[in-house]
Amino acid sequence: MNNLCVAHRGFSGKAPENTRAAIQMAMDEPFVEWLEIDVQMTRDGVPVVIHDFSVDRTTTGRGKVKDLTWQEIRKMDAGIWKGRQFAGEQIPSLDEVLQLVKGRLKVNIELKTSGNMYPGLEEKVLACVETHDMLSDIVLTSFEPKALVTAKELEPKVRTGLIIDSHPRNLLSRLKRMKCTFLSIGYSHLDAAFAADLVKNGITPMAWTVDDPKVMRSLARMNPEIMICTNRPDTWGQIFMSKLGQKISFWRRIWRGWA
Template sequence: MNNLCVAHRGFSGKAPENTRAAIQMAMDEPFVHWMEIDVQLTRDGVPVVIHDFSVDRTTTGRGKVKDLTWQEIRRMDAGQWKGRQFKGEQVPSLDEVLQMVKGRLKLNIELKTSGDMYPGLEEAVLERIRAYHMLPDVVLTSFEPKALIKAKELEPEVRTGLIIDAHPRNLISRLKQMKCSFLSIGYSHLDAAFAAELMRNGITPMAWTVDDAKSMRTLAKMSPDIMICTNRPDTWGQIFIQKIAPKVPFWRRKWRF
């Protein structure tokens, strides 16, 4: 059992999601190999790491991310909603996250968009990834096929993956048409046969969002190639920590797709 653990928005089960505190907490776990984050653009074009299209739920501010400047978002508290100990946490920029994880974790970066909400999002994200020389260490994912196609047009070498909470019959053919080598799928839609079919076609599956031990064990039994995305890396660790080989240095790890 050597499924890769993906920390969903960092260690969001304990820390405020998509903040530096959650990212650091995820990095502190030796069995976390990957992290999933969400990226949007501010009004002045800065890629920021936040999930909702609005800042209302996870910050002390109000409004839509696309209508706010970087400095306006920066002044908001993004931590105290999760607990007093996180007061003062800020919404990080993509730059800050890349600086934190470079050489330590690989990233699943969700392009958080719908339709034409964020013109230039793909360019802005790819520019920052290239600036940190992290193209081999990321996969760009999205619910929005247009964003994935655009990203591939801009950078043919970037790995891309569709996010979906369904299993339509033509899914693999759609992924091939979009040149995706990754599938982020709601875990209830995965079974052993489908996981094997994906791998035969050069597509790595990631199951989301899996927080209970029973579901994690079920997925692990299906295939060791299913990446497990979770808000609770500690639960994953309780199951797998005794069965993992000694941690392999980052520079010796290989992609599995």
């Protein structure tokens, strides 16, 4: 089974997305090897892990992330909306997340931006990644091509990937021009021929967001290199993990802890 499981915003099917609880729950599944998170920046320049441009949906606060300070965001409850058992969860900083997962999970960091919404976001994120010595363990992705180009200019060795929910004819050539080696794509736009073409050209495809067992099986049949991004890693595990696979994944995780 090569279709790696990517925990979308952590184990967001059960825990509040993009929180330590969701990330820890994903890490508790022995077969999860990748985490996908969203990063924005506070008014005072702290990279924080949250999906929406405002805090309204997932916290007890109000306002746009870019207009709030780190201390203001820190006071908000980011867990109670998902259930009382998650009361007190906070929006984590990127630094906290990388510290938590280092040596255990690789990370798909989405630069959640549009146009010039967050000047300096790429530099701040890369600085955080380098502080934790995790350049080889991350990929920077974004819907915003300019963010990916800027990241490559700042650090040519960083892996980058476009996020897209369509399949224009020139997509492969666009990826090559941008020097992307990763593609995050809505699963309905993938087929076997396109997946094979991507892999042949050194580009790793990740399908999102896949919670349906039938779709997971279909993607696996298309190509073993398609990464499956899901809110429900447990569903992935029920489909793909044999007892032997569980043992291999367990000992692989132990080895990583020793390395």
